[in-house]
Amino acid sequence: MRKLFIAILLAAVTLGSVCRPVSAQTMSKDEKRRLILKGAKLWPVYCNQCHNPRPPGEKAPYEWDQEIMHMRMLGNMPADNARALVEYLKAR
Amino acid sequence: MSRPRFRQTFTVLAILLGLAIAPVCRAADSTDAPTLSEIQRELKQLAQDRAREAREFREERKRDRQQIQVLEIKVQQLEQKGTKVQATTQQLENTDKKLQATTLELEQTNVQVKTLTAKVAAPIPAPEFASDFGRYLGSHTFQITGAAGLDFVYDQQSGALDGFHHATQNSFFFNFEPMFLYRPTDWILFEGEFEGSFGQTGTATDIPLADFQITLNDYMTIVLGLFDQPFGDWYENQSPMWVNRFVSAPLPFGVEAVVPPSEIGLQLRGGLQWGELGQDVDYTVWGGNGPNFSEPVPGAALGGPTAIASSQTNGKSIGARVRFYPLPIDSHLGRLELGASTYNGKWMNGNWFNSWGVDFNYFYGNLQTRGEWVQSYRQMGGGLPQDSRQGWYLQAGYFLNGINLPGLPDEVNNYIHRLEPLVRYSGVNQHAVAFEDIKGATGIGVGGLQVGLIPDFGLSGSPALFAPHSREVALGLDYWVAPSIVWQNEFDLELPRAGGVFVSNLGVSTAAGSIPNDHAFLTQFTVGF
Numbered sequence: 174m175r176k177l178f179i180a181i182l183l184a185a186v187t188l189g190s191v192c193r194p195v196s197a198q199t200m201s202k203d204e205k206r207r208l209i210l211k212g213a214k215l216w217p218v219y220c221n222q223c224h225n226p227r228p229p230g231e232k233a234p235y236e237w238d239q240e241i242m243h244m245r246m247l248g249n250m251p252a253d254n255a256r257a258l259v260e261y262l263k264a265r
Numbered sequence: 266m267s268r269p270r271f272r273q274t275f276t277v278l279a280i281l282l283g284l285a286i287a288p289v290c291r292a293a294d295s296t297d298a299p300t301l302s303e304i305q306r307e308l309k310q311l312a313q314d315r316a317r318e319a320r321e322f323r324e325e326r327k328r329d330r331q332q333i334q335v336l337e338i339k340v341q342q343l344e345q346k347g348t349k350v351q352a353t354t355q356q357l358e359n360t361d362k363k364l365q366a367t368t369l370e371l372e373q374t375n376v377q378v379k380t381l382t383a384k385v386a387a388p389i390p391a392p393e394f395a396s397d398f399g400r401y402l403g404s405h406t407f408q409i410t411g412a413a414g415l416d417f418v419y420d421q422q423s424g425a426l427d428g429f430h431h432a433t434q435n436s437f438f439f440n441f442e443p444m445f446l447y448r449p450t451d452w453i454l455f456e457g458e459f460e461g462s463f464g465q466t467g468t469a470t471d472i473p474l475a476d477f478q479i480t481l482n483d484y485m486t487i488v489l490g491l492f493d494q495p496f497g498d499w500y501e502n503q504s505p506m507w508v509n510r511f512v513s514a515p516l517p518f519g520v521e522a523v524v525p526p527s528e529i530g531l532q533l534r535g536g537l538q539w540g541e542l543g544q545d546v547d548y549t550v551w552g553g554n555g556p557n558f559s560e561p562v563p564g565a566a567l568g569g570p571t572a573i574a575s576s577q578t579n580g581k582s583i584g585a586r587v588r589f590y591p592l593p594i595d596s597h598l599g600r601l602e603l604g605a606s607t608y609n610g611k612w613m614n615g616n617w618f619n620s621w622g623v624d625f626n627y628f629y630g631n632l633q634t635r636g637e638w639v640q641s642y643r644q645m646g647g648g649l650p651q652d653s654r655q656g657w658y659l660q661a662g663y664f665l666n667g668i669n670l671p672g673l674p675d676e677v678n679n680y681i682h683r684l685e686p687l688v689r690y691s692g693v694n695q696h697a698v699a700f701e702d703i704k705g706a707t708g709i710g711v712g713g714l715q716v717g718l719i720p721d722f723g724l725s726g727s728p729a730l731f732a733p734h735s736r737e738v739a740l741g742l743d744y745w746v747a748p749s750i751v752w753q754n755e756f757d758l759e760l761p762r763a764g765g766v767f768v769s770n771l772g773v774s775t776a777a778g779s780i781p782n783d784h785a786f787l788t789q790f791t792v793g794f
Contacts, residue, residue, distance in 0.1 A: 211542070214542070214594060215542075215543075215594070218543065218594055218600050218628075221600070221628060221633075222600060222602065222626065222628070223498075223502040223503065223508060224505075224507070224508040224748070224749070224793075225745070225748035225749065226748060227748050227749060228748065235402055235406055236406070236408055238406065238448070238451070239406045239408055239446055239448045239454065240408075240446075242448065242451075242454045242478070242480070243446060243454060243456065243478070245486075246454070246478045246486050246488065246534065247501060247502060248536070248547075249486075249534050249535055249536035249547030249548070249549065249588065250536055250545070250547075251483075251536050251537050251538045251545055252482075252483035252484070253483075253538075254538070254542075254545075
């Protein structure tokens, strides 16, 4: 059981390192618009699940990058939704 | 030739001429010729003149010498001055060269400044501004988050618990837990938390969290280090002071924790959307150092599982957690989460500790509800029967921000909008409880409660919490200043059920007799950063 676990973990890590995440910097205007609208829909639902939703104005945009990375890990949020939340929170 | 010498020569010549002419004249006219005495007088006069002239000449020479000396001194001085002047001239020349160079540089700088001014004056395109600002901020980001809180506990203890002394408690506690977040790239995040608790009887410190979060891709994140147990919702997501709606922890995650609160090891986790927006599923699998218990001696090993910091086991552990969200956001039916967790590990290098749990949370408008059920089985040494435990809690809260009481002024209604009344029922069942834990329950720093600091802060200390079958009803009223700033009030009714045994550290068991019901009031002001 433990060996299986380790094997799965190793396989996953190898696979994971091969397909690295795409950077959000090369984003078109339409894509950004789509993400902000999606983020606005997700924020009151996702961010209310563990604690009161923290409003966009609380943190600087660069802090939201870091914050949502942290929250994405805790909530295991789908990647596109996490990106949408970052864009929404940074856009204010 | 100087004048006195000329005069002297002239005088001598005149005398000689006179002497030559005189006999001739005498021969020609002896009657007109001067007499000898006249000539002698003239000669005397001439001699006197010569002596005077010689004297004058000497004096003049003396003056000349003096003048020459003076002039020599002046020349010397002038010569000295000349060398100085030369040096100064050299210096001046050097300075001149430098000045020339500086002027050149200044001219160049001037040109540069002009170019820069022109650049600055020109409107900066947005991406360029962003990159400039990005450079200003740097690519590494660092933040301090966390929380702090002051808590006051009043616990009126109505009776002894099986002969144990305990006193009514009336104490302030302060808790400060800064969390450091550091992100060197967009796929690595480090989080570390420090916790300091201050109470009536002492202080305590802990490092409950320190881990790296490495995003591998859209579906996988690795967590390495010391992390909250990803078992159920409480440890990982509900335990921070400002996140927990109550001051105290629900019973299965308090003094009689059913599963260990943290782990050193690694996790692999991620999530995806399986249906419409909001319909997600996610997983976490982990491996770590495994559980330990506050009383590692077989027979007395009945305390709660300890945090990994004092782990002595070599048994290791593995676990998994899955969460499922069935409702799409657009259905407007609210948000429902269903979760399940497992934990399998060895303690004391050979005995099994197995646990599983299920949890849910549901939100609809201003209503929020949560609940968890946890079950654990522990193989005991020394031929003792298996130790099984169950714990659960069910909690509901309703935010009054939509409620306007008629007839009340707006100001009053605005206060009411910030209120959230809450209720929670929790319980733990276990066969036996170690006396040690009860003794340690009177405050921070005494006895060292077995599950880190979590129960020390926000713990009423009521002995009824340590009963083998503890039950608690907690009523809460929170006043929310901001989403992470809250004044919380909690009234606890301890309603333990009799049954089970108390075990002393010598291994002597006594059946738990009647356990008094107890009340406690806890109030806390807390800020999440």
